[in-house]
Amino acid sequence: MKTKQTAKRQLTVRFMGLFALILLLMNVIFVGLSIAFVYDYISDRSEHIFETIEKSASSEQSWSRLVDNYVIEDEGEALRVRLSNGKTYYSEDARETFEDIAKGRSVPFLEHFVFADDERYYYEEKDVDNAKIALVIDSEAITDIVTSLLMANLLLNVIGLMVGALLIYWMVGRWSQKLSKMSNELNQLDETQGYLTVPEDPQEFYQVATAFNTLLKKQRQAIEREKQFVSDASHELRTPIAAIRGHVNLIQRRSETHPEVIPQSLAFIDKESKRIEQLSEQLLTLGRAENKKQVEDINLSQLVTQEIEDLQTTRKRAINMQVEAGIHFKAAKTDLQQIIQNLLENALKYAPTGEIKVSLQQNKDILLQVADQGVGIADEEKEKIFERLYRVDQARSSKVDGSGIGLSIVKALVTKYEGIIQVEDNQPKGTIFTITFSKK
Structure with missing residues (x-):
């Protein structure tokens, strides 16, 4: 330079x-x-x-x-x-x-x-x-x-200018040393460790260094999440693909002598291919969650009621509804449908028995709650459940259909509309998901 x-x-x-x-x-x-x-x-x-x-x-x-x-x-x-x-x-x-x-x-x-x-x-x-x-x-x-x-x-002015120049050069030099130190540290940082030293003064340097460290921490967390996501996605896809190839080989080897294996293998292949299709669709949905969509004034009360009634018709499962009428919210309709459907699907998967209760009310803010009486979630896992492909108690959850992306989609969509999602324990057992939207 x-x-x-x-x-x-x-x-x-x-x-x-x-x-x-x-x-x-x-x-x-x-x-x-x-x-x-x-x-x-x-x-x-x-x-x-x-x-x-x-x-x-x-x-x-x-x-x-x-x-x-x-x-x-x-x-x-x-x-x-x-x-x-x-x-x-x-x-x-x-x-x-x-x-x-x-x-x-x-x-x-x-x-x-x-x-x-x-x-x-x-x-x-x-x-x-x-x-x-x-x-x-x-x-x-x-x-x-x-x-x-x-x-x-005039003579005093000349002396003052000379002394002032030296003092200013010295003081600016002290500031520039901090900038040079920050620059050197930036060049030595890698993607996994190390942070900038935060100077106490001046305040602008403190703010810049603090903001950079915060950004660096978020970036590293995002990188770790992406690495984990790639690993989990590979694992999730590898299992059904391996099973499909196994049944294809079975048909090739034994279909002539044992034709009865063909219907069974085709049914399994169909089931696993649908699982892969569902996982792919959910990954695409999660990737598009932050995209801007045309918002409109949605009657949230009617939408929640309609989604619950549709689910009750297909699943033959009673759901306790406490929906306050006349609640409106500006959003893309498909985003709100994704939130409601994923929360209900999650409750049905992990609470095969017991009451499922859905409430919607508005005071200062809009509150949407889905409460189940299922297996519950340990405190140390309450934040992890919103990570992609994460599933509570992996050994037990492997018996439960799903990809572990539903709640990630919910979290992304709620954040998109500046909302807050919270997870609490239900009594005597189970989980309560609470979504809060500010009424704008």
């Missing part, structure tokens, strides 16, 4: 640019305030001199004697009095100053300031009685002080 592309360099440059921009703005403000201070200071002095002259001036006074009394020569002040009769009076050494003023140039945005050669003056005229009075104040000294302060401030 090129140096200019590193986060450390980019952040340093951007922070330094922002820092320099702030310093520039502060300097502009400082210069403006300094100019305003100089201007106010000199204009206040000028105003004070004119007020003194206005209070004491009279047409009879002798300007030749008094003109020096209003200014302080040591502070660079000069006064000129021009009477209406044409006479002009200057304070001591003021004539040369006014000659310089006549040759100087004014500053457009600073009223009364005049630049003459290397000198800086404040010049103002006012009419007092029958005289036109002109006042000059040498502003070089105070402007030199302000200029020195500006230069000192």
Whole structure:
């Protein structure tokens, strides 16, 4: 990676640019305030001199004697009095100053300031009685002080930029070290073990590392589930296929001498092929469970009732229904049918006797419950039953028809509609499946 592309360099440059921009703005403000201070200071002095002259001036006074009394020569002040009769009076050494003023140039945005050669003056005229009075104040000294302060401030800014650049580079370097460490750990991670080290600060690094570890954990769990699924699916398919091939070989070997084996073998082949077909269909259904389907407003009460009545007709098994009327839910009809049918089939398989109770009610949420009085489910297996091809008590369940995918389909479809499925023990025995849908 090129140096200019590193986060450390980019952040340093951007922070330094922002820092320099702030310093520039502060300097502009400082210069403006300094100019305003100089201007106010000199204009206040000028105003004070004119007020003194206005209070004491009279047409009879002798300007030749008094003109020096209003200014302080040591502070660079000069006064000129021009009477209406044409006479002009200057304070001591003021004539040369006014000659310089006549040759100087004014500053457009600073009223009364005049630049003459290397000198800086404040010049103002006012009419007092029958005289036109002109006042000059040498502003070089105070402007030199302000200029020195500006230069000192500029030097401090340069030092500040250098120190700031070093500090910013060092602090950004500490952050980038954490990023580099995370990057190195990412390159060393494999699909089975290891997690990112989670830094305590800054908070964004903590959140990113935590989120990545959570995602990594879910991915590994998914990989493990897929491996288990492939293994279980292979086992589930291998058994009926082997049995079918065995009966095909039996027919080939003995059908001529023992024709009575043909009907028996064909019946077995038909049974096992239907089992493979059912397993394939369920696998396809599970794969399509997360696909988007067109939703509609479904009368869930009628749908649950209809599915139960259809099942009772084909299975000749009584089911206790407690279905509240008028409950509606927006979903794909086939998805809801899959949920109801799989829960009922599961109850019938594992509870060949005893009461099966189905209830549907709505309070704040929609609650669908299927309770049986079958073999029950151990606490440590309650979460595993929703895994693909998992069956409770594998040895005993091998005698029960089914593929172990039905509840996986139910779980996937319930999750699709942001619902929750829970498994609880029934009393005195059996299991209760509860599905909760938020009413939107």
